[in-house]
Amino acid sequence: MTFAATILTLYPEMFPGPLGHSIAGRALAEAKWACETVQIRDFATDKHRTVDDTPAGGGAGMVLKCDVLARALDSVILPGTGRGTSAAGGGASLRDPMDNSSDRGGSPLHHPAAKALNGPPPLAGEDRRPILAMTPRGKPITQARIRELAQGPGVIILCGRFEGFDERLFEARPEIEQVSLADIVLSGGEMAALTILDACIRLLPGVMGATSSGEEESYENGLLEYPHYTRPQEWEGRTIPEVLRSGDHAKIAAWRKARSEEDTRSRRPDLWERHEGARVQPASGARRKDKEPDQ
Numbered sequence: 001m002t003f004a005a006t007i008l009t010l011y012p013e014m015f016p017g018p019l020g021h022s023i024a025g026r027a028l029a030e031a032k033w034a035c036e037t038v039q040i041r042d043f044a045t046d047k048h049r050t051v052d053d054t055p056a057g058g059g060a061g062m063v064l065k066c067d068v069l070a071r072a073l074d075s076v077i078l079p080g081t082g083r084g085t086s087a088a089g090g091g092a093s094l095r096d097p098m099d100n101s102s103d104r105g106g107s108p109l110h111h112p113a114a115k116a117l118n119g120p121p122p123l124a125g126e127d128r129r130p131i132l133a134m135t136p137r138g139k140p141i142t143q144a145r146i147r148e149l150a151q152g153p154g155v156i157i158l159c160g161r162f163e164g165f166d167e168r169l170f171e172a173r174p175e176i177e178q179v180s181l182a183d184i185v186l187s188g189g190e191m192a193a194l195t196i197l198d199a200c201i202r203l204l205p206g207v208m209g210a211t212s213s214g215e216e217e218s219y220e221n222g223l224l225e226y227p228h229y230t231r232p233q234e235w236e237g238r239t240i241p242e243v244l245r246s247g248d249h250a251k252i253a254a255w256r257k258a259r260s261e262e263d264t265r266s267r268r269p270d271l272w273e274r275h276e277g278a279r280v281q282p283a284s285g286a287r288r289k290d291k292e293p294d295q
Contacts, residue, residue, distance in 0.1 A: 003033040003204055004129070004154035005197055007190075008072050010051065010161055012037035014190045024198055027207045033154075035197075040064075043071040052162050059163075066166035069158065073173065076156055077127040131176045132196070133158040134189030135165060138178035141196060143219035149196075150203035157196065159189030222275040223264040226256035 007015050016035045020028060027033055041049045045068075052062035130149060134157060149155050158165075158176070170176055181192040202208055229240040243255045265272045 001153065002031055003150070003152075003200065004036070005033060005200075006036045006038060006076055006129075006154070006156045007159065007193055008038045008040055008069075008076070008157065009159040009188075009190055009193075010040050011159075011188070011190055012039050015194070017194055019194060019197055019201065023207055024201045027201055027204060030206075032204050032207055033201050038072055038076060040068060040072045043068050043075065055163060061163035063163050064161060064165050066169040066172070069165065069169050070172065073131070073156075073158065073176075077131070079127070127156070129154045129156050131156045131158065131173075132179045132193075133160065133165060133170070133176050134181070134192045134196075135160045135178050136180050136183075136185050137164065138180040140183075141179050141181060143199075146196070146199045147203060150200040155197075155200065157189070157193040159193055161188045219271075222271065222278065223260045224268060224271065226259040227263070 009015070015037050016024075016028060019025065019035065024033075028035065041051050044050050044065075050065070051068050052064050055061065055063050130152065132155060170178060179192075179196070181195055186192060229244060233240050233245070241255070243251050246252070261272075264275065
């Protein structure tokens with residue numbers, strides 16, 4: 001099954017961008033994943049193709065319009081229903097998925113098998129892929145959520161711009177998951193979308209050379225990964241730790257676990273606190289059940 005990514009954006013030319021290179025690029029060429037863009041501006045209804053307006057109550061910047069965004073999104077999740085209709089007229093979709101033309105500002109599914117692909121398989125006429133809206137107001141994405149996404153049929157990503165989205169979009173479409181990349185603000189959601197896609201793609205079957213490469217990493221077990229070393233054995237007076245050169249796999253595993261815990265505790269106390277909480281919760285929960293209500 002091809003992991004199908006659909007990106008709703010004002011800048012479709014940014015995709016696949018860097019994801020067309022390295023392991024993601026190879027996976028794209030091998031049809032392990034596909035990338036489709038939808039130009040949000042195509043769903044504006046005025047002659048200027050307006051997608052934003054001034055914020056209610058005043059303030060700086062511009063806000064993306066909920067009606068335009070909803071039409072663009074509905075064209076993807078409810079194709080053929082007429083609920084999402086572009087300003088150019090016609091049905092709900094920007095274009096036929098088999099059409100490789102880009103005259104409306106969107107782009108086709110980017111892989112050599114596109115003509116054999118009818119896009120993501122709908123369920124009862126509706127696209128059931130998770131919908132992410134990239135916004136600094138969203139919940140920070142986690143490696144656990146990335147792994148869930150990578151195990152599914154694909155993802156729909158809505159890229160924010162300007163001051164963000166009209167909040168009514170999320171009230172009317174509660175299935176949208178508001179997501180942030182980190183405690184930073186970008187000029188738009190496209191770079192965050194590329195990052196999330198890269199994190200998903202590398203976990204797809206057959207993309208990484210060794211399956212264990214995606215398991216022994218930071219965040220996979222709630223901790224930062226242990227530090228790495230490689231040849232030369234000595235560099236600028238610094239040597240590779242002796243334990244890593246010992247050939248004793250049990251000692252190496254113990255050293256790596258200890259360093260992983262030590263580095264997480266010192267660099268990411270928030271992760272360490274969650275890790276420790278998860279580790280003691282079952283025991284404390286069991287003790288609470290054993291206590292009498294008045295104790």
